[in-house]
Amino acid sequence: MLRRTFLSLTAALAPLMALPALAQQSDQAAQGATMLPAPSKSGYAPVNGVEVYYAIYGEGDPLVLLHGGLANIDMFGPNVALLAEGHQVIAIDLQGHGHTLPFDRPMSYEAMADDVAGVIQYLGFEKADLMGYSLGAGTALRVAIQHPGLVDKLIVVSAPYAWAGWHDYNQQGMRSMTPDMAEGMKGTPLYESYAAVAPDVNNFPVLIEKVTAMMMNDYDWSAEVKQIKAPTLLMFADWDAVRTSHVASFFELLGGGLQDALWDGSGMNANRLAIIPNATHYTIFADTRPGEAAIAFLDAPAQ
Template sequence: MRWVAGTLAVLVSITAPNIAAGQAPPLWATVPEVPALPRPERTGFVDHDGARLYFAVFNRNGGSPVLLLHGGLASSESWGFAVPQLAKTHEVIVMDTRGHGRSTIGPAPLSYRRFASDAIVVLDATGVRKASVVGLSDGGVTGLILAIDHPERVDRLFVWGANFNTHAETTVPPDPAMKGMGAVFMARMEAQYRALSPTPDGFKALRAALADLYEKEPDLAPAELGAIRARTVVADGAHEQFIAAAHTEMLAHLIPGAKLVILPDVSHGGPQQAPAAFHAAVTELLDQPE
């Protein structure tokens, strides 16, 4: 998930939930465990722009292709809820963003357009000319750029918890029930990174590289968003803690014909907090007739 610069340090410093003893936190204040991915039909690596990128394919040639793009600090393992459901009717491709999971970071600074270029190379490696894109947070920003720069490669676009510029942060103080979420998430992501990465001690460097990215990007102009022609859903949780609701609404407004979907009872981690509701929102887009 995307942790904006400045917010990240605050979240990591919080260590204990402010929930009365014996009282379960609300759904939107939880960080659920994600089940393991099913066994893919194909895995591989592709070299691009100084990085070695990991990808996996499920239900190959089993339906219209869907590319899943995870959020910042995470990996393709974050799709443990989504892949088994989507792969029933679609070919599903996952990848680890450069610097994340099994993918190396490369020598160049991180950028969303570099991420988008990586995604095109993965599609090429899997023989997919056009796919629907489902992106979470940073993956959602990458999805926007794919639809802008490579419209011929994007069928439909679903973005969750994405921002289009660096002025998206909410000014609403976080609910006390959310205290401790950042520390739980960060500990899990570091453990996952150590288990998957070819540079297991590089998590601190990844965090620094992402902080540098978030200082400058994304920086998408309204005219760029207005040029998107893919059928699009802009989605988020009603309790989103990082991005202002008005920013999400503006993103949907700027993309021609985009639909705004706000899931109740969840926050930025909604795809894991309410996977059935998230899947229903995604498939409503993917399964619409042309």
């Protein structure tokens, strides 16, 4: 009974989770941390009156990588090494996640976007590419909106531009979390990943509480998405937690697919849409196909 309850809960919370919740995916998730290369540099950036953890992998043009909710960089598994082959990957643990403390402030996409912008500036970069998944993708999107001058190219993986873009099931799951669920999650790959790096494992219920409070707020960034100038790649699973109709709307807000591209592709703009087949919101982040698609997008000549 307890296991069935946990699987039901984690399936509902999966848009926030960094590690697959379903039992058959646990082994893959547990291996994620072992696939990470050793960072060339790591530490805490003092930004906005708080300290945000970062780790740097590889060399090349800077690429900021942002994890999903309740997670840390481990969730991307082999994609970190893949992306670091030709880029300087800057992995950031968002407020309350991984190595970063919860802070004495409410959690919001806007505040975390300011944190990310602060880390980019702290590390001395004029601009950086951004790639985020789920909660991290929403944060990356807000960076492009709030700090457009810092963003070179943007990659949004499995996240909507409005709360209504999530399926009803996922909305209900994200808003039903309570701190007392933390105890029942002990021993799971998700909890163990947090416990392995968190400064204080007792902050896990605090993280859940802050994320839940954040999810209570409706949002719709459609007007602001239209103003994004950074070339943007939207990436979703064909069976995602984000509604398919919302994915199409998202691309159209960026001017994508509004007309035929013509034989020579002259009808296209700089934005792209990728649908990963035979994938879900719970598997896409550890699948190397998104990493490969991201590299092709980042390395393509400016249009």
